Amino acid sequence: MKAKNGWLSVVLCLLLMLSAVSLAAAQDQGNDGHGGMMSDAMPTIGPNVTIRFAAMVGTRPAACGIIYEGLGTQGSPISLNDYRFYVSNVRLINAAGEEVPIELTQDGQWQYNNTALLDFEDGTELCSETGTAEMNNKITGTVPAGEYTGIVFDVGVPFELNHLDTATAPAPLNLPAMWWNWRTGYKFVRIDMQTPRSQTPQWFIHLGSTGCDAPDNNTPPQAPCANPNLPSVRFDGFDPLRNFIVADLEALLAGVNLDESTPMPPGCMSGVDDPDCVGLFPGFGLDLTTGQLSEANPQTFFRFE
Secondary structure, eight states: OHHHHHHHHHHHHHHHHHHHHHHHHHHHHTBTTBSSOOSSSOOOBOSEEEEEEEEEETTEEOOTTOEEEEETTTTEEEEEEEEEEEEEEEEEEETTSOEEEOEEOOOSSSEETTEEEEEOOOSOGGGGTTOOSOOBOEEEEEOOSBOEEEEEEEESOOHHHHTOOTTTOOTTSOOGGGEEETTTEEOSEEEEEEOTTSSSSEEEEEEOOBOOOOSSTTSOOSSOOSBOOOOEEEEETOOTTTOOEEEEHHHHTTTOOTTOOOSSSOEEOSOTTOGGGTTTHHHHTBOTTTOSBOSSSOOOSEEEO
């Protein structure tokens, strides 16, 4: 039954993606006659805009209850316990090269202020311990109507929202599973895996800020953390009407040996002295020692199709 439920999740994910693409195209065609029209001219986008995301493991949709083979430097098998991440400060690039912020729809569930949660686990199978039944594969908002040629966004929660209390914070910043404590803040990316060949048969990816200066874990810092660990992603040539953004776990893990892990805790928790983070951080486009963007290692986690 586990395999059956897992494949049902994959089929549902694919149907949701196809439905979102078809719906967006239909809406754009009906938007004052702009967008979605096949022509040599660039389509007009806005005021309403939807950016679609997909979670993949290489060419395979990510889903709870599936065993994926051939990951990391040793071709390891994995299965998923969680697959969620925050994005923020989403901007479209206009024809003049200017970055135009998308004003996110304040929906009371997935988007608050300039931050949104993408959730690709459905709370079934191995995802039942920390996951939820609800899923989200898109962000929605508005931009001035115009021609846009690309997209830029951050992966994570900006400092001004990163140190809230989940007990009182608005959704989607009210999830304890996506939060460490007041001092450190949120887990920008949470991907938990079962790794049966490892001496610690779990491997966690919890990306977030480190080096946060506060007296204790129950006190928020007054200044940004020393290592912000906020990946930035830019795609030129991205068309919201036709393209979607893929978060590819296989690409992220390309430099990681999943058969090994430093115990307590297993996997990478973003610590600068954690050896499990050394092969992982380049996939995020980050320098592990500084928490800043790495010019030597452009991110490989995201692509668009």
